[in-house]
Amino acid sequence: MSLGKDLQHVATLEPETIPSTFPKKFPRRDSRLARLGENLRLVWRVLTSNRKVAIGSSIVAFFLLVAIFGPMLAPYDPTATSRLSETPPSAAHWLGTTATGQDIFSQLLYGTRSSVFWGFLTGLLVTLVSVVVGLVSGYFGGIIDEILSLVTNVFLVIPALPLAIVAVGYFPKGPLTIALVIILTNWSFNARLLRAQTLSMRSREFVTAARASGESVWRIIFFEIFPNEIGIVAAAFVSTVIFVLLAWTALEFLGLGDINTVSWGSMLYWAQQSDSIFSGLWWWFAPPGCCIALLGAALALINFGIDEIADPRLRSEVSEHVPKELKEKAVT
C-alpha cells in the first residue's frame, strides 16, 4: 500500500510530504525562480503521466486557442443576416445558416470566446469565494466556523438552478448578473471540501511554527496553508468550471442572458425560439451543445485523471503505469 500513498502525495502536490522525487527544501526567498521551475516541471509531469489528464488538457487548450484566435478566423460577421436562410452545411457555410441567414460556424467561433471567457472567469471567482470561506471557516473554528458552515450547508441543499433562475429574473439582463448569481449559488460545495482539508491542516507543525514566529493570521491562512491545498483547489476549479458552463448556458438558453451577444447559450436560445427542431435544422442547435459537452467532458477527464493519480486503485487498466522511481521506492 505504500505505493498508493506515494502517488497520493504527488497528486495533491503537497511539497513537504513528497519524499523521494522532490526532496524537502526550506523555502528560500532567493531561489524563487528555481522553485517556479520545479513547480512547472511538476505540473508538466502531472499533465503527461496520465493519459486522461493529457487528453483532457489538450482539448481544453484547443478551446482556449479557439476562444483567443477564433473570431479572427471567422469567415462572416456572426450577427449579419443574409437571404440564405436555413441552408444546410455547405462549402460556403460550413455549419449552415440560421433562420435569418446568419453563418453558424462564425457564430460558433465568436460564441466560444464569450462562453469560454465567462465560464473560466466565473469559475475562478466561484473558486475564490469557496477558498476564502473554506479556509477561514476551517482555520478559525469556533463560532465563525459554526456560522460559515451553517450558511455553506444551507446553500448546499437549496437547489442552485431554480434559485439562479428566480434571482436572474429580477435583475437587469447581462453577463454580470449571471456571473454574480452563479457565484451566489455555486460556491458552497468546494467551500465545504476545503474547510475539511483546512481543519486537518490546522494542527500541522508548519502552521504551529508559523503561529509561534508571530505571523499574522491572514498570512498563515493564505501563504502557509493555502499553497498546501493548491492541488485540491485546482481540482475544485476544474469541476467548478463544468458546473458554471452548464448553469451559464442553461440560463442563456432560457433567455435570461443578453440574447443579443453571440454565445453558445444564446445560440441555443435562438435555435429554440425559431423551433429549429421542428424544422429539422439540426445544424443549428447541435454544434453549440457539442462544444459544451466536449469542453465539459475534457474538464471532467482531467479531474478523473487526477483522482486516478491520487488513488491508483481507481484505474481501469490493471497494469499500472507508475513512474519508475516510485516503483523502486515501493519495492524497497
Add this chain to the structure above:
Amino acid sequence: MRHLLRRILFYLFAAWAAITLNFLIPRLAPGDPAAVLLGNLQSRGIHVGSAYLKAIQAELGYNTGDPLPIQYLDYLNSLLHGNLGVAVTSSFEPVTNVIGRDIFWSLGLGLVSVILSFALGCLLGIVMAWKRGSLLDTILSPLLNFLSAIPYFWMALLILYIFGFELRWFPLTGGYDELNVDPGWTLDFIASVIYHGILPALTIVIASVAGWMLTMRNSMITTLSEDYVLMAKAKGLRTSRIMFAYAARNAILPNVAGFAISLGFIVGGQLLTEMVFSYPGIGYSLLQAVQNQDYSLMQGIFLVVALGVLGANFLAELSYTFLDPRVRLERSA
C-alpha cells in the same frame, strides 16, 4: 436521537432560509417587479381585485409604506394562508392552483427517473468495479463521463429531435394525448402518460446516471479490497452474494450521502427537460413565468421546489442514519 434533532433543526433552518431568500430577492432587485407585474396585468385589460393586489404587494414589496419587518410578517402570513399570488400566464389562477396541478406531473416524472437512474447507476457501478479493466469498464467509463458533461436541455433537444422528429417514435410535446384521451384512471390514459413520459425520463436518466455510477464504482473498488470480502471469497460464497450482500451493501453509503447535492442538480435538470418537452410539470410553468415576467409564479415555483428538495434530502439523511449504524452510535454517544 441528538443527531436526529440536530438534523431536524438544520432542515428547519434551511427551509426558513429558502423562504427568506424568496422574500429578499425581489426586494433587493433594482427595478420594481411589482410594477412590471401590475403593468403586465393591465396591458391584458384585466382588472385586479383588491385582495390579489394586496397579496402581490405583500409578496413583492410593492408600493407599501411599511418597513421591511412588517412586510416580512405580511409575507409569512400570506404564506401560512397558502396565498402565493396569482399567475398572469395562467389567466389569473392562484399560483397554488397552478402548482398543485403541475406538481403531480413533475413528481411522477422525477420520482420514476431518479429511482431508475439511481438503481441503474448503482448496478452499473457494481458491475464495473467487479470487472475492473474489462471492456465494459474501459468503454462505459469515458462514455458516461461525456454524457454527464452534456447540458440536460441540450440532451433533451437532441433526444426530442432524433426520436420525436426524425424517427417519429414518440410524441413531440405534452404529457398525454389531449385530443384522444380524457384524463382519468383509465388504461388508455395511463398508457398515453407513459408513452409521453418515456423521452423526458430517458433524458433525465441518461444525464444523471453517470454521477451515481462513478461514485458507486469508486467506493465499490475500495470495499472490494477489504478483508471481509476476501474472507467471503475464501468461504466459497456465491459471486452474486459477495457482490451484493458483502461489497455493494457497504459501498452504497457514499451514494446515499451524496444524494443531497445530486438531487438539487437533477431537479434543476428536470425543470429544463420539462421546458424542452413542453411537459405539463412545474418546469414548463417556470419557463412561461420567466418569459412573461410572471414573478408570483416564479417565486411560488422556487419555493415549492426548494422545500421539496429539502424534504427529500431529509428523508435521504434519515435513511442514511438507518443504513449506517456508525452515524447513530458516534453522535448519540
